[in-house]
Amino acid sequence: MTSEQSEQPRRDQRRTQQQEKRGMSTQSAQHVPETNARGRLTQEQRLANSLGWFGIGLGLAEVLAPRRVAAMVGVSQEHRTLIRMMGLRELASSAGILNDRSSAGAVWSRVAGDVLDLVLLGAAFTSGRSNRTRLAAATASVAGAMVMDVITAQQLSRGIETRGGMIRISAALIIDRAQEPLYRHWRELSNLPQFMKHVMRIEMSDDRRSHWVAKGPVGSTIEWDAELTEDRPNELIAWHSVDGSELDHAGSVRFEQAPGGRGTIVAVEMQYRPPLGTVGAAVAPWFGEDPNQTVKMDLRRFKQIMETGEVITTQGQPAGREESTSWKYDHAVRQ
Amino acid sequence: MRANCWYGKQDMRVMDVPEPKLLNKQDAIVKVTSTAICGSDLHLYNGFVPTMEQGDIMGHEFMGEIVETGSEVKDRRVGDRVVVAFPISCGQCFFCKKELYSLCENSNPNAWMAEKLFGHSPAGIYGYSHLTGGFAGGQAEYVRVPFADVGTVKVENGLSDEQVLFLSDIFPTGYMAAEQCNIQPGDTVAVWGCGPVGQFAIRSAFMLGAERVVAIDRFPERLRMARDGGADTIDYEKTDVYDTLMQLTGGRGPDSCMDAVGLEAHMPGPLYYYDRVKQAVMSESDRPIALRQAIMACRTGGTVSVPGVYGGLIDKMPMGAVMNKALTIKTGQTHTQRYFQPLLKRIVDGQIDPAFVVTHRMKLKEAPEGFALFNQKEDGCIKIVMTP
Ligand SMILES: NC(=O)c1ccc[n+]([C@@H]2O[C@H](COP(=O)([O-])OP(=O)(O)OC[C@H]3O[C@@H](n4cnc5c(N)ncnc54)[C@H](O)[C@@H]3O)[C@@H](O)[C@H]2O)c1
Ligand SMILES: [Zn+2]
Ligand SMILES: [Zn+2]
Numbered sequence: 001m002t003s004e005q006s007e008q009p010r011r012d013q014r015r016t017q018q019q020e021k022r023g024m025s026t027q028s029a030q031h032v033p034e035t036n037a038r039g040r041l042t043q044e045q046r047l048a049n050s051l052g053w054f055g056i057g058l059g060l061a062e063v064l065a066p067r068r069v070a071a072m073v074g075v076s077q078e079h080r081t082l083i084r085m086m087g088l089r090e091l092a093s094s095a096g097i098l099n100d101r102s103s104a105g106a107v108w109s110r111v112a113g114d115v116l117d118l119v120l121l122g123a124a125f126t127s128g129r130s131n132r133t134r135l136a137a138a139t140a141s142v143a144g145a146m147v148m149d150v151i152t153a154q155q156l157s158r159g160i161e162t163r164g165g166m167i168r169i170s171a172a173l174i175i176d177r178a179q180e181p182l183y184r185h186w187r188e189l190s191n192l193p194q195f196m197k198h199v200m201r202i203e204m205s206d207d208r209r210s211h212w213v214a215k216g217p218v219g220s221t222i223e224w225d226a227e228l229t230e231d232r233p234n235e236l237i238a239w240h241s242v243d244g245s246e247l248d249h250a251g252s253v254r255f256e257q258a259p260g261g262r263g264t265i266v267a268v269e270m271q272y273r274p275p276l277g278t279v280g281a282a283v284a285p286w287f288g289e290d291p292n293q294t295v296k297m298d299l300r301r302f303k304q305i306m307e308t309g310e311v312i313t314t315q316g317q318p319a320g321r322e323e324s325t326s327w328k329y330d331h332a333v334r335q
Numbered sequence: 336m337r338a339n340c341w342y343g344k345q346d347m348r349v350m351d352v353p354e355p356k357l358l359n360k361q362d363a364i365v366k367v368t369s370t371a372i373c374g375s376d377l378h379l380y381n382g383f384v385p386t387m388e389q390g391d392i393m394g395h396e397f398m399g400e401i402v403e404t405g406s407e408v409k410d411r412r413v414g415d416r417v418v419v420a421f422p423i424s425c426g427q428c429f430f431c432k433k434e435l436y437s438l439c440e441n442s443n444p445n446a447w448m449a450e451k452l453f454g455h456s457p458a459g460i461y462g463y464s465h466l467t468g469g470f471a472g473g474q475a476e477y478v479r480v481p482f483a484d485v486g487t488v489k490v491e492n493g494l495s496d497e498q499v500l501f502l503s504d505i506f507p508t509g510y511m512a513a514e515q516c517n518i519q520p521g522d523t524v525a526v527w528g529c530g531p532v533g534q535f536a537i538r539s540a541f542m543l544g545a546e547r548v549v550a551i552d553r554f555p556e557r558l559r560m561a562r563d564g565g566a567d568t569i570d571y572e573k574t575d576v577y578d579t580l581m582q583l584t585g586g587r588g589p590d591s592c593m594d595a596v597g598l599e600a601h602m603p604g605p606l607y608y609y610d611r612v613k614q615a616v617m618s619e620s621d622r623p624i625a626l627r628q629a630i631m632a633c634r635t636g637g638t639v640s641v642p643g644v645y646g647g648l649i650d651k652m653p654m655g656a657v658m659n660k661a662l663t664i665k666t667g668q669t670h671t672q673r674y675f676q677p678l679l680k681r682i683v684d685g686q687i688d689p690a691f692v693v694t695h696r697m698k699l700k701e702a703p704e705g706f707a708l709f710n711q712k713e714d715g716c717i718k719i720v721m722t723p
Contacts (some may be wrong), residue, residue, distance in 0.1 A: 300446055303440070305650045308427045310360060319471060
């Protein structure tokens, strides 16, 4: 972990203070998710980038020097034309990826290409004229590339953006209530599991410290201690996990008066560094296909509680099937 | 209890399912006395609405007696006779406070799904796919009604079920469609579709001061019912709709036009097959045949009001006509609760008896036959009411 990386959650709070000094007028501009504002590539995009350039290199070799490629992977020279075709395919899908590094579709098309390559390599095994050892090595590297492709494509289609090892999420929702009751309800951190579906419980250790228990992958739990880093009544609450926690997490919620007296805009920003630095594998189930959308659903439940006093549900209603409700659609966001 | 469940395209089954329980404090349980099949149900029946699950309980037009209330229900009591509004609305959000009940922000537990499709989510709706919440519907013996204070209207015993049942949907829907036309004295209003919604749109247009209403359909019994309501009629299979409307209005066109047909419009001629094929290969989800005609026929500066349901994408939308003729398009799921009291008053005052639209009465257990009959428009079927 570089110092730049571990700085990130904290840097955010500094920014809020600066923004505080600059006054109200710049506040809404701050809501533009900084992931985009900063313009740097996410880890997923960078991965896609290198996959793209790798593909261009491979494709060019296949098109321009099919004989050498054939010798390298251990197949007979007579497959030159086929190798050229594979090269063209590789060039096309790589160009697609480089053209839009956030496009999951382009990376998925590369995965399809990998499958095709594997099938062809598999077929080559049955040919007497192939060099088995080289073929095995080639197959292993295509399979390896495919794993990278699949991971990248999955992350991209989930919309997960990792920067400096951090997944950052932001969402905002307008609630037809004044800042004060919204702040008060949130400040009582033990209320959060009412609307944050992946958090099972939060216990307050003292006024600034809390212990969080959340659902982990496949029935496990993840626990960590958090402390408030900022608490400005009716305006902002910020917290982060304490050093040495299983999960490196920071979050903030801002309560900003909506224009025209139309209630309050509640803006949440969260950052997670997944345990072991994996590309989001452990916490991905919380966020399902679209992390921002999932946090927005949490915010939506917060809104329901504050505006109507209850969370709308269908869980437990009858249907002509065992599984009686629509909640699985809500869960689908996370799965 | 007995409930009519969706199992697939044109596959309805009446099943024995558990009775509903209160799930929230503002819920009530209603014992259904009458429940209807709506034209909107046909879009589910014919498989045009995604996110239906096998076993979903259908139905969103129902009424009955309250048999249980949650602890936070304030204005309804066990024993109250109520009609239930088809959109589920909290009564507390920005939109509910503006009486835009079908846009309630707090009643769709699957809002994220609708957001993906529409950018924002409308209110939850009973028995109308998981996109609008996956709520168990009203073609059942008992129904859970969330936000019961907001979602129900109390009715006196002097009125029959058939007189008040349609406050749940089609009467307010036809009325809102007409209201959106901003009818001025002397106006000619054209209504595409003489199904139940079209029928109430015709009568509402007159109530709101239209001079003349022209109704368009192809089924003789529906056109006859439209004429009974005071409309002139056009059979679109026999005459050209645009030409006839221009003939009737001296070339100016109707002051406002309503599309009470929706995404399953039918039409003689090749354009119909163009849309059918596009729908089949999923490059357009809805067939906007009546909508296109309404836009082309509407007078310049007029209003096109669209109660007909659309779910996705349409093709060949004449946007040039909308722009160059300075048309106003108004649409939406009905803000039913807003019309409860004013329309109940019109019924009590005898200005309209909504029972006129009922052609078939059945038992809930016959629901699958009812759907087939209504879908095929056989046996003069216009509206089916079922009792448990
Ligand atoms: N906005 C709402 O809240 C709301 C509420 C209820 C119903 N609806 C919608 O209103 C529409 C009508 O409902 P309904 O119960 O009357 O259904 P319906 O199926 O009984 O009526 C539709 C009528 O349109 C006619 N039609 C078909 N193609 C036509 C064409 N090209 N020109 C003229 N008429 C044509 C049919 O013959 C039929 O009589 C449906 O789309 C329904 O989903 C909307
Ligand atoms: Zn309906
Ligand atoms: Zn509401």
